[in-house]
Amino acid sequence: MATDIPEHQRMSDEEVLAQIPTFLAAGHETTSTGTTWALYALSENPQVQKKLREELTTISTDNPTMDELNSLPYLDAVVREVLRLYPPVPFSQRLTVKEDVIPLSAPVTDRNGKVHEYLEVPKGQFVFLPILSVNRDKKLWGEDSLKFRPERWESPPEAASAIPGVWGNMLTFIGGPRACIGYRFSLVEMKALLFTLVRAFEFELGVPAEEIGVSSWIVQRPFLRSNPEAGGQLPLKVKPVRRM
Numbered sequence: 491m492a493t494d495i496p497e498h499q500r501m502s503d504e505e506v507l508a509q510i511p512t513f514l515a516a517g518h519e520t521t522s523t524g525t526t527w528a529l530y531a532l533s534e535n536p537q538v539q540k541k542l543r544e545e546l547t548t549i550s551t552d553n554p555t556m557d558e559l560n561s562l563p564y565l566d567a568v569v570r571e572v573l574r575l576y577p578p579v580p581f582s583q584r585l586t587v588k589e590d591v592i593p594l595s596a597p598v599t600d601r602n603g604k605v606h607e608y609l610e611v612p613k614g615q616f617v618f619l620p621i622l623s624v625n626r627d628k629k630l631w632g633e634d635s636l637k638f639r640p641e642r643w644e645s646p647p648e649a650a651s652a653i654p655g656v657w658g659n660m661l662t663f664i665g666g667p668r669a670c671i672g673y674r675f676s677l678v679e680m681k682a683l684l685f686t687l688v689r690a691f692e693f694e695l696g697v698p699a700e701e702i703g704v705s706s707w708i709v710q711r712p713f714l715r716s717n718p719e720a721g722g723q724l725p726l727k728v729k730p731v732r733r734m
């Protein structure tokens with residue numbers, strides 16, 4: 491236990507141990523799945539993979555520092571685009587603890603034709619947070635919102651800046667006081683993994699793209715449509731990169 495902080499702020503061994511399942515579920519599954527989707531997107535977009543590899547080989551060490559990883563603009567754009575298009579946590583929800591009013595940026599018409607300038611929510615109401623839908627919304631991201639295009643981060647659309655996410659104008663890590671506490675760590679972790687993998691190997695899908703489905707529960711993962719019982723998987727062909 492840390493002795494350099496006041497006693498009332500110290501955590502007991504029991505409290506520290508109780509964090510482990512959270513960190514395994516919230517920290518490991520999400521980042522590993524995000525990296526899996528990055529390899530999927532790079533396999534489906536060989537020209538992006540090539541451009542990324544060219545940038546990664548400008549660094550002379552195999553063990554870059556965090557600052558070196560963060561200095562690579564195309565790696566940053568690739569990670570942003572992966573986490574926009576394939577957010578590992580596709581949705582969440584909240585339960586209102588008191589009656590409230592949700593302001594709207596523009597009026598909405600409900601299925602009965604009634605126009606709402608704002609939404610009234612009663613106490614005890616579940617509110618669905620559509621992370622994936624907001625990250626892919628054509629009204630926010632443009633007509634090519636479903637396309638994997640890291641170059642969009644050179645000038646992100648004005649409309650997306652209104653998304654109240656804690657990071658990157660997207661809802662991938664949610665926003666507000668209960669946003670993801672591990673997002674900075676996971677970003678640099680994904681960058682470090684991609685740095686090492688993409689410098690060393692070329693990736694191609696090991697099955698036709700139509701074979702790959704998306705299973706979505708808390709974390710969304712790829713699976714094989716011909717073998718859903720086997721659970722999450724992404725077969726890839728991996729070849730060592732030949733350095734001249």
Ligand code: HEM
Binds near residue numbers: 516524582583675
């Ligand atoms: C790509 C990787 C990650 C994604 C997409 C992600 C996503 C999220 C999301 C969406 C939430 C909000 C869930 C909700 O309240 O409904 C969340 C919360 C949380 N995340 Fe992450 N996360 C990632 C990585 C990490 C890492 C690496 C850690 C820890 C090392 C972590 C720890 C947590 C914790 C403890 C919370 C709960 C925060 C709270 O309720 O106050 N996450 N994460």
